[in-house]
Amino acid sequence: MKKKSEFGLVIGQIIESGKSAFAALRSNVVRTFLSTLGITIGIFCIIMVLSIVNSLERNLQDSVDSLGKDVAIIEKWPWEFGPDYKWWQYMNRPNPTIDELEKLEEYVTLGKGMALSINLPGTTVKYKNLNAENVTGMAVSQGFPDIKDFELEEGRFFTENESKNADQVVIIGSDIKENLFPSIFPIEKEISVKGRKFMVIGVFKKEGESMLGNSMDNVFVIPVKTAANYIRLNSNNVSSRIQIKAKDGISVDLLENELKGVMRSIRKLRPSEDPDFAINKTTLLSKPLKSLFSVVNLGGWIIGLFAILVGGFGIANIMFVSVKERTQQIGIQKSLGAKNYFILIEFLVEAIVLCLVGGAIGLLSVFSITVLVKHFMEINLFLSTGNIVTGILVSVSIGIISGFIPAYTASKLDPVEAIRAK
Numbered sequence: 161m162k163k164k165s166e167f168g169l170v171i172g173q174i175i176e177s178g179k180s181a182f183a184a185l186r187s188n189v190v191r192t193f194l195s196t197l198g199i200t201i202g203i204f205c206i207i208m209v210l211s212i213v214n215s216l217e218r219n220l221q222d223s224v225d226s227l228g229k230d231v232a233i234i235e236k237w238p239w240e241f242g243p244d245y246k247w248w249q250y251m252n253r254p255n256p257t258i259d260e261l262e263k264l265e266e267y268v269t270l271g272k273g274m275a276l277s278i279n280l281p282g283t284t285v286k287y288k289n290l291n292a293e294n295v296t297g298m299a300v301s302q303g304f305p306d307i308k309d310f311e312l313e314e315g316r317f318f319t320e321n322e323s324k325n326a327d328q329v330v331i332i333g334s335d336i337k338e339n340l341f342p343s344i345f346p347i348e349k350e351i352s353v354k355g356r357k358f359m360v361i362g363v364f365k366k367e368g369e370s371m372l373g374n375s376m377d378n379v380f381v382i383p384v385k386t387a388a389n390y391i392r393l394n395s396n397n398v399s400s401r402i403q404i405k406a407k408d409g410i411s412v413d414l415l416e417n418e419l420k421g422v423m424r425s426i427r428k429l430r431p432s433e434d435p436d437f438a439i440n441k442t443t444l445l446s447k448p449l450k451s452l453f454s455v456v457n458l459g460g461w462i463i464g465l466f467a468i469l470v471g472g473f474g475i476a477n478i479m480f481v482s483v484k485e486r487t488q489q490i491g492i493q494k495s496l497g498a499k500n501y502f503i504l505i506e507f508l509v510e511a512i513v514l515c516l517v518g519g520a521i522g523l524l525s526v527f528s529i530t531v532l533v534k535h536f537m538e539i540n541l542f543l544s545t546g547n548i549v550t551g552i553l554v555s556v557s558i559g560i561i562s563g564f565i566p567a568y569t570a571s572k573l574d575p576v577e578a579i580r581a582k
Contacts (some may be wrong), residue, residue: 181278190308195478198471199558200525207526207543207551215451217453228440231307232271232415234264234423235401238438251437255400258384260426261301264402267422270415271404275304276384278400285336285380286352292339296379297353299387307403310376313337315347315362318383326385330358334366335378349541351380356390358382412441460498468524468554471518472562479511479566491578499548504571511563514554519555523548 238255261276280297301541302323313334322329330351337346346360364376391398406415416439422439483490490503526543533541 169367191478192517195474196518198467198474199515199555200419200471200522201553202333202466202468202471203519203522203551204464204525205467206460206464206554207547209464209525210457210547210550211526211530211541211543213453213460214544214547217449219540220449223249230406230412231441232406232412232419233291233401233440234404234419234437235399235440236437237399239440250438254427255398256402256437258301258388259401260423261402263426264419267425268404268415268418270407270410270418272407273303273405274301274402275307276301276400276402277304278384278387278398280387283354285340287349288339290340292336292378294378295336297387298343298379298381298488299324299384300381301384303516304381307405309363309402310367313363313365313552314345315360317362323383323385326383326389328356328358328386329361329382331362331364331381332360333364333377333379336380337363352478353380354390364388394432412443416441468558471515472558475511475514475559475562478514480562480569482510483507483566485569486570487573487578490573491575491580494573494575495579498577500571502572506566507567507570508560508563511567512559515555515559515562517551519551523551 170337173273223450234256236255237250241246255278256276258276261274264271265274278299280299281293282296285292302318302320305317312331315331317331318329321327330338330353332346332351340346340351341349346363349360350357350359352358358380364379367375367377404415406412419439420435423439424435427436493503494500523543526547530541530543
């Protein structure tokens with residue numbers, strides 16, 4: 161019963177200390193502002209950097225994931241980094257072809273969907289007297305919907321017959337639709353691409369900007385065999401790839417091992433020959449990105465901690481001043497029976513409140529910036545719950561560290577000498 165009563169007294173003391181701390185803050189607004197400025201700047205630096213890095217990491221990871229977490233990609237260029245990139249060797253490799261796609265569909269057992277996609281040179285798309293400039297083109301095989309997650313706002317995807325017969329059909333992105341068909345229904349309208357007519361059969365739903373540039377908003381898509389009538393698909397001016405999605409329960413690594421053997425067989429490579437193809441996967445992009453963001457995070461912490469260190473000294477200094485100003489009050493409290501830890505808690509809570517005020521201002525500043533950036537720049541910058549908790553915990557920790565010595569000093573004052581102090 162005594163322990164419960166003691167615990168209740170401690171809780172009550174913390175609440176009362178918090179109230180008196182806020183009263184002290186209101187009575188010394190300028191001093192409070194100056195003493196918390198370092199904490200505010202420190203928390204702002206740390207949380208702002210963490211928010212920027214987390215936002216960039218999420219946006220990049222979402223762009224990478226849109227390529228397919230469970231997808232292996234066969235192309236001539238490997239996703240490698242560093243000074244030893246043998247671009248002259250990779251440039252002479254052959255592009256994946258429609259014939260190779262058909263053979264892969266026949267021999268691969270661990271994949272459940274395959275598609276050949278080819279990036280076409282940028283061009284201008286026209287409808288009557290309206291133009292959509294700097295549009296990216298893609299030629300894809302019939303299995304493209306099995307590989308790429310997308311939604312159609314209007315219309316449909318190619319039928320199997322349209323793909324086989326190389327029909328002049330096209331699916332356009334939302335940006336192209338806005339430029340060419342601002343006020344009319346686009347389906348079954350004919351657009352012109354380099355003088356050739358294509359009938360619009362679908363419109364991709366708006367996706368927004370992608371940090372890897374793989375958004376479908378400013379892209380038109382035609383069947384591969386249709387593109388083969390106009391361009392040389394094995395030319396160095398085009399970039400093609402075959403994407404294979406792993407079956408449920410099959411890892412991309414297992415699929416990759418099978419693809420290596422099948423592709424070597426298709427291209428009739430001897431065991432001693434180096435492969436003339438690359439098999440890429442999203443983990444090749446994710447790992448270096450995580451390393452990069454870890455370094456940037458560390459930099460943010462270092463910058464912020466310097467500011468917080470200065471702020472911590474400011475809080476400690478103001479707490480010593482507060483102890484000196486209230487020495488007689490402390491003596492009276494102790495003479496009336498206040499225990500040492502009550503005095504310790506009172507000043508420690510005040511230091512924590514000071515740091516929390518500074519931290520709250522820093523967090524509010526970060527939040528305001530994220531809202532403004534999202535509104536005016538349309539960049540997906542956000543303040544996560546984890547970063548808010550981090551800011552609060554750092555503030556409390558600095559309050560405890562910087563306020564402990566002044567609070568301990570106050571708790572050890574002799575009541576008689578404290579009352580006599582001037």
